[in-house]
Amino acid sequence: MVDSKVVHITTLKAVIHPKLKIAYAISQHCNFLWTIQWLERIQTESSQANALNSKWSITIDIKEENAWIQSGATLGELYYAIANKSNVHGFPAGSCPTVGIGGHFSGGGFGTIFRKYGLASDNVIDAQIVDVNGKILNRKMMGENLFWAIRGGGGSSFGVITAWKVKLVNVPSVVTVFNIPKSLEQNATTLFMKWQIIANKLPNELFLHSVMGLDAKSSSDGGKTVAVSFTGLYLGKQKNLVPLMENNFAELNLQHDNCTEMSWIQSVLYFAGYSINGSLKVLLQRNKTSTSFKAKSDYVTKPIPMSGLEGLWNMLLEEKNPTLIMSPYGGRMSEISESETPFPHRNGIIYGIQYLVDWDSNEETPKHMDWIRKLYAYMTPYVSMCPRLAYMNYRDLDIGVNRENTSYEEAKSWGMKYFKSNFERLAQVKNEIDPSNFFRHEQSIPPLSA
Numbered sequence: 001m002v003d004s005k006v007v008h009i010t011t012l013k014a015v016i017h018p019k020l021k022i023a024y025a026i027s028q029h030c031n032f033l034w035t036i037q038w039l040e041r042i043q044t045e046s047s048q049a050n051a052l053n054s055k056w057s058i059t060i061d062i063k064e065e066n067a068w069i070q071s072g073a074t075l076g077e078l079y080y081a082i083a084n085k086s087n088v089h090g091f092p093a094g095s096c097p098t099v100g101i102g103g104h105f106s107g108g109g110f111g112t113i114f115r116k117y118g119l120a121s122d123n124v125i126d127a128q129i130v131d132v133n134g135k136i137l138n139r140k141m142m143g144e145n146l147f148w149a150i151r152g153g154g155g156s157s158f159g160v161i162t163a164w165k166v167k168l169v170n171v172p173s174v175v176t177v178f179n180i181p182k183s184l185e186q187n188a189t190t191l192f193m194k195w196q197i198i199a200n201k202l203p204n205e206l207f208l209h210s211v212m213g214l215d216a217k218s219s220s221d222g223g224k225t226v227a228v229s230f231t232g233l234y235l236g237k238q239k240n241l242v243p244l245m246e247n248n249f250a251e252l253n254l255q256h257d258n259c260t261e262m263s264w265i266q267s268v269l270y271f272a273g274y275s276i277n278g279s280l281k282v283l284l285q286r287n288k289t290s291t292s293f294k295a296k297s298d299y300v301t302k303p304i305p306m307s308g309l310e311g312l313w314n315m316l317l318e319e320k321n322p323t324l325i326m327s328p329y330g331g332r333m334s335e336i337s338e339s340e341t342p343f344p345h346r347n348g349i350i351y352g353i354q355y356l357v358d359w360d361s362n363e364e365t366p367k368h369m370d371w372i373r374k375l376y377a378y379m380t381p382y383v384s385m386c387p388r389l390a391y392m393n394y395r396d397l398d399i400g401v402n403r404e405n406t407s408y409e410e411a412k413s414w415g416m417k418y419f420k421s422n423f424e425r426l427a428q429v430k431n432e433i434d435p436s437n438f439f440r441h442e443q444s445i446p447p448l449s450a
């Protein structure tokens with residue numbers, strides 16, 4: 001929180017709730033009368049405002065290969081709705097079904113088919129936003145500048161996006177999934193070195209990420225060891241995947257036995273950690289977790305050398321439950337220019353890293369926060385620099401926060417990391433549509449004039 005009038009990052013989501021809840025949620029941080037006036041304006045603006053009073057909806061049009069999704073829906077609900085209509089359509093967004101459409105789409109949104117189709121935000125073709133004056137605007141009405149900004153720049157700096165229109169993508173009726181875990185004793189270091197060379201150059205149809213963590217079982221001395229899981233999704237059959245892997249990553253020794261063919265929606269279940277033979281209805285669950293976690297992110301443009309990995313393994317062994325998810329870029333991501341949308345991490349990125357640590361009890365918080373910050377400091381020489389890049393959807397307040405009336409120049413300390421030179425255009429758009437900086441929070445875009 002910057003001051004008592006700030007709209008907290010999470011409260012904007014309340015707009016998808018019935019109107020009294022909206023008033024309640026927003027008025028916690030804003031002038032109450034102003035809020036009510038704002039809501040009245042929204043409600044008289046258009047009959048479309050009725051959408052604010054109902055549950056979110058998802059409308060899939062298979063013939064036109066597009067969908068309208070209200071922001072309160074989750075990724076799981078979107079995937080479920082698509083699967084109910086077609087087994088050869090999908091959407092390129094994140095792996096976790098409980099993630100909300102509103103934040104995810106407006107910050108980018110990558111998942112297992114983003115090397116083929118780009119980000120969720122790359123596939124948005126229209127949107128509906130409530131601006132600071134309470135007007136409901138579609139793409140044509142908001143103009144291309146604002147439409148550009150909300151596809152990767154974070155919606156919460158610009159207004160409340162009530163719905164998104166996206167184009168659906170084609171997926172084959174059969175895809176193939178595999179997971180090969182390797183501990184340090186099983187040559188994980190050499191395999192990861194090779195993975196860094198090939199992961200972003202594989203055909204767009206193949207997503208092969210690596211996940212690092214600890215493994216209590218496979219260490220030679222009975223203690224913990226580091227393990228790297230190489231997990232892949234191939235948009236095609238295993239008979240084509242196995243030779244493809246043999247040609248590109250023979251060291252992993254992928255065999256037919258390691259592969260499972262399934263439908264695309266089953267692969268969604270797989271990457272979400274569910275049984276692929278269970279009911280798709282698990283995608284509709286909105287489970288809450290009581291676990292605390294801290295995440296940070298980085299981008300790698302040169303392979304990390306062996307010496308860097310050895311130090312990284314030592315850092316992982318210091319923590320109880322560390323996870324590093326390395327997501328390969330390349331493919332479609334390299335074909336889209338850095339300024340096409342606010343999301344700038346395109347050509348030249350080998351992979352993105354998400355550092356993750358979770359814990360149960362509040363007393364443990366300082367210990368785990370210290371560890372992840374130490375790890376982030378350790379990684380400095382091995383990741384992008386000037387600026388050190390970060391993924392906006394993995395919000396990290398350690399890299400900088402706004403204070404009251406933060407200027408554009410001051411906000412560049414964190415803004416350039418998320419957006420590179422797109423940050424300036426974001427600040428210009430902000431100045432055009434919300435010059436009084438009503439929509440603000442710890443890392444909202446400041447108006448360029450500030």
Ligand SMILES: Cc1cc2nc3c(=O)[nH]c(=O)nc-3n(C[C@H](O)[C@H](O)[C@H](O)COP(=O)(O)OP(=O)(O)OC[C@H]3O[C@@H](n4cnc5c(N)ncnc54)[C@H](O)[C@@H]3O)c2cc1C
Pocket residue numbers: 008009010011012013071072093094095096098099100101102103104106107108109110111154155156157159160161162393394
């Ligand atoms: C368990 C987990 C798994 C994840 N997996 C992935 C993944 O696979 N790929 C990936 O790219 N990211 C992933 N993320 C990150 C995720 O994309 C972001 O956390 C995203 O911001 C979540 O959006 P939300 O609406 O659920 O969250 P919220 O916390 O509700 O919102 C996040 C931000 O967006 C704003 N916002 C939300 N809705 C709206 C709206 N309608 N209009 C304007 N602003 C809005 C909020 O104000 C806030 O600033 C994951 C996160 C978690 C917690």
